[in-house]
Amino acid sequence: MLSPPFPDEVPTHPLLIIDYQLLQEGDAGETERLWEAARKLGFWYLKNHGIEEEASRMFNMGQEMMRLPLEEKMKYGSGNDGRSFGYKAAGSTAIDVSGQQDTIEYVNVSKDDALAYPNIVHCTYPSTVNKGMESTITPFVTKSPHVNDMILEILNDKLGLPKGMLTNLHPKDEYGGSEARTTKNPPGYAPDRMAIGAHMDFGSLSFLHNRLGGLQVLPPGYKECQYVKPIPGHTICNVGDALSLFSGGILRLNLHRVLPPPGLQSHLDRYSLVFFTRPGNSVILRALVEDSPLITEAVRSTLGKNFESGKTAKEWFTRWVKY
Numbered sequence: 001m002l003s004p005p006f007p008d009e010v011p012t013h014p015l016l017i018i019d020y021q022l023l024q025e026g027d028a029g030e031t032e033r034l035w036e037a038a039r040k041l042g043f044w045y046l047k048n049h050g051i052e053e054e055a056s057r058m059f060n061m062g063q064e065m066m067r068l069p070l071e072e073k074m075k076y077g078s079g080n081d082g083r084s085f086g087y088k089a090a091g092s093t094a095i096d097v098s099g100q101q102d103t104i105e106y107v108n109v110s111k112d113d114a115l116a117y118p119n120i121v122h123c124t125y126p127s128t129v130n131k132g133m134e135s136t137i138t139p140f141v142t143k144s145p146h147v148n149d150m151i152l153e154i155l156n157d158k159l160g161l162p163k164g165m166l167t168n169l170h171p172k173d174e175y176g177g178s179e180a181r182t183t184k185n186p187p188g189y190a191p192d193r194m195a196i197g198a199h200m201d202f203g204s205l206s207f208l209h210n211r212l213g214g215l216q217v218l219p220p221g222y223k224e225c226q227y228v229k230p231i232p233g234h235t236i237c238n239v240g241d242a243l244s245l246f247s248g249g250i251l252r253l254n255l256h257r258v259l260p261p262p263g264l265q266s267h268l269d270r271y272s273l274v275f276f277t278r279p280g281n282s283v284i285l286r287a288l289v290e291d292s293p294l295i296t297e298a299v300r301s302t303l304g305k306n307f308e309s310g311k312t313a314k315e316w317f318t319r320w321v322k323y
């Protein structure tokens with residue numbers, strides 16, 4: 001179904017558009033633009049990524065899953081023990097210091113669980129998720145990391161790291177926090193009521209499919225958040241906290257949040273879909289200072305910031321989800 005367009009009169013923040021096809025061909029100009037986007041804003045559009053069809057099936061799965069009774073979905077809740085995988089009901093987190101609640105519900109499906117299905121690695125999921133595990137979720141969580149891996153390889157080389165270093169921090173043979181998230185935010189809230197409060201993503205790279213507006217970023221130097229306009233066929237990619245830390249802060253970790261979509265889109269249910277690439281569970285989160293003079297210099301010249309978390313990705317992730 002065709003949705004009403006994002007309103008022309010609402011100001012938006014332009015992101016650089018990166019062509020995945022050109023990156024694959026090794027185009028030097030495109031590689032340079034990715035490097036610029038990842039350092040200056042930490043957000044960019046990605047086109048020609050080839051995951052449209054898989055994403056579309058994920059949207060359908062998400063819609064079907066959200067139609068289940070709340071009671072049924074709550075059986076698969078991610079709970080309070082710091083686990084992200086599973087279902088999160090609307091209103092279960094605070095979006096600001098006043099304690100105002102979020103309005104978004106989502107289900108996070110672990111890449112490990114999808115690939116091991118019907119075996120269980122982390123947790124179980126609602127029937128609608130299981131039904132689509134092999135036909136819908138597995139293709140999505142298999143293809144999305146390919147795209148992110150290629151981007152990681154390029155950033156690895158631009159950071160002056162030894163070949164394959166960033167990829168090796170996301171090993172295929174170790175469990176980790178990588179997951180697919182489908183979200184739903186219903187209409188009817190005030191236009192300024194945050195669906196998801198201002199946050200930065202946990203992990204290395206986030207790969208977001210948006211059909212409706214609502215996502216906002218706080219660009220460097222701005223006082224107010226700005227909308228990012230959804231463009232058909234373009235995903236939105238952003239740098240997460242682990243990758244920013246590995247890079248000694250060279251790759252930008254940027255604040256963002258979600259509001260109800262503006263204009264005529266505000267009458268619709270807003271669904272979104274994200275794939276989060278995260279490091280292997282045992283990877284220590286710290287700046288890779290021994291492996292790149294560029295990172296050594298970045299850390300040396302940034303005063304007052306701790307680039308040694310002293311934690312593994314699993315410990316960090318658990319802490320992050322909990323609080």
Ligand SMILES: O=C(O)CCC(=O)C(=O)O
Nearest residue numbers: 183201210215258272274
């Ligand atoms: O739904 C969106 O546009 C963004 C979602 C997001 O930022 C997140 O899930 O971390």
Ligand SMILES: [Fe+2]
Nearest residue numbers: 199200201256
């Ligand atoms: Fe996010």
